[in-house]
Amino acid sequence: MEHMSMIALEILEQQVHDALEYGEFEGLAETLNSQRPADVADVLERLNEDERVQIFQLLESELAGEVLTEMGSHATREIIENLTSEAVGDLFDMMEADDVAEILSEDVPELKQELLAAMEPEEAADVHELLQFPEDSAGRLMTDRFVHVTADMSAAQALDWVRKVNDDVETVNDLYVMNGGSRLIGVVSLRQVLNAAPEGRVGDFMVTQIVTVPPDMDQEEVARLVARYNFLAMPVVSATGRMLGIITVDDVIDVLVHEGTEDALKFAGIEGDPDSQPYFTVPILRVIRKRIVWLFLLFFAETLTGGVLRLFGDELASVVALSFFIPLLIGTGGNTGAQTVSTVIRGLALKEIRVRDAWRVLGRELSSGFLIGAILGVASFGRALLWGTETNLALVVGLAIVVICTWSNTIGSFIPLAAEKFGVDPALVSAPLITTLVDATGLAIYMLIAKAILGI
Numbered sequence: 001m002e003h004m005s006m007i008a009l010e011i012l013e014q015q016v017h018d019a020l021e022y023g024e025f026e027g028l029a030e031t032l033n034s035q036r037p038a039d040v041a042d043v044l045e046r047l048n049e050d051e052r053v054q055i056f057q058l059l060e061s062e063l064a065g066e067v068l069t070e071m072g073s074h075a076t077r078e079i080i081e082n083l084t085s086e087a088v089g090d091l092f093d094m095m096e097a098d099d100v101a102e103i104l105s106e107d108v109p110e111l112k113q114e115l116l117a118a119m120e121p122e123e124a125a126d127v128h129e130l131l132q133f134p135e136d137s138a139g140r141l142m143t144d145r146f147v148h149v150t151a152d153m154s155a156a157q158a159l160d161w162v163r164k165v166n167d168d169v170e171t172v173n174d175l176y177v178m179n180g181g182s183r184l185i186g187v188v189s190l191r192q193v194l195n196a197a198p199e200g201r202v203g204d205f206m207v208t209q210i211v212t213v214p215p216d217m218d219q220e221e222v223a224r225l226v227a228r229y230n231f232l233a234m235p236v237v238s239a240t241g242r243m244l245g246i247i248t249v250d251d252v253i254d255v256l257v258h259e260g261t262e263d264a265l266k267f268a269g270i271e272g273d274p275d276s277q278p279y280f281t282v283p284i285l286r287v288i289r290k291r292i293v294w295l296f297l298l299f300f301a302e303t304l305t306g307g308v309l310r311l312f313g314d315e316l317a318s319v320v321a322l323s324f325f326i327p328l329l330i331g332t333g334g335n336t337g338a339q340t341v342s343t344v345i346r347g348l349a350l351k352e353i354r355v356r357d358a359w360r361v362l363g364r365e366l367s368s369g370f371l372i373g374a375i376l377g378v379a380s381f382g383r384a385l386l387w388g389t390e391t392n393l394a395l396v397v398g399l400a401i402v403v404i405c406t407w408s409n410t411i412g413s414f415i416p417l418a419a420e421k422f423g424v425d426p427a428l429v430s431a432p433l434i435t436t437l438v439d440a441t442g443l444a445i446y447m448l449i450a451k452a453i454l455g456i
Contacts, residue, residue: 041070089118101130139215142245151203155196340412369409373402
């Protein structure tokens, strides 16, 4: 099914390019408006700005609004800037308030106010309320379009009420029980209502031990709670107990994808918030700006490795065979440290590891690093002998592997813990830093062991 979907997407993309080349858009408009919003967004993101705007204007209003929510912020902004405020306002009126708030969160205040003014007052008020919450907070994700009932309703009355709710309600999987005002006192699933006796009171079978989140909670933490408790929606409640809205699982999935993308790029030393942008929509200058800072820092840090080589230049000159094993040693150390960094960062992200566990983590990784080093050390000793290396030099290589792996594992666990302690994202600094440190220190360890054993 996935293979067929990709083929259909490629066919659609080719149809778009053919229409742009020959100027025949009538048939294309009909085709586009029969597609899923995510597929149309994917095709649009692969076009340049002028082509993207031209094709977007072929979409019917309802589909156009849904396509905007599926696109990255760069492509969305380009389209908005090429439409009139009135046209954008009409699109925003048909979209969910949280999706509009996400689009407007990056706009300059003047443009934001202009676009809000172009919307219907009621819709604009909903968006404006969401924009008052901090960026990346639960409040920015929530919608106030949920089904609420009262505890004294019968199951039959609750079902009748569900049938009457507006089509724009986000979900009817859970019904939120209010106390006649806006205070949340319980939650009942639609399945419970269907299985209950028609005359049974909602208050008798509702769940009163409710998991809720405050509007200022970080979105990533909300996503963890939804995943932990397998919720389809999470209630957002104020400090006074007032029900503000719900966060649905589709928005949570977007958060997880965004955070995963951000962490993956940071792990590669790419600084800044990627906004989960599709590859072709990110300007080249922006890409360079995100990468160059860390590359410069690592460039100068890598000179440490050159400094170590110069420091032990005489030893390398006297025993040239030492240089044959340098790639093996620093490569093994870097790989070992990278594995440890990945494991510790994952534990920190899932709250399985806390900063107060530092000594336990260091002890555990030191032990595992030593055992891994011992196994690889024996293998490297044998490998060196098979290359015809003298026994003393093979012993140097084997011992160096043991020490380097132990050191790499230990420092690989320390760096993310230290970053977390000082409020720095561990994913941003750990991988690049461990590679640089292991290259320089691993080489120094190797040469010091060689001097001790070979007497050079």
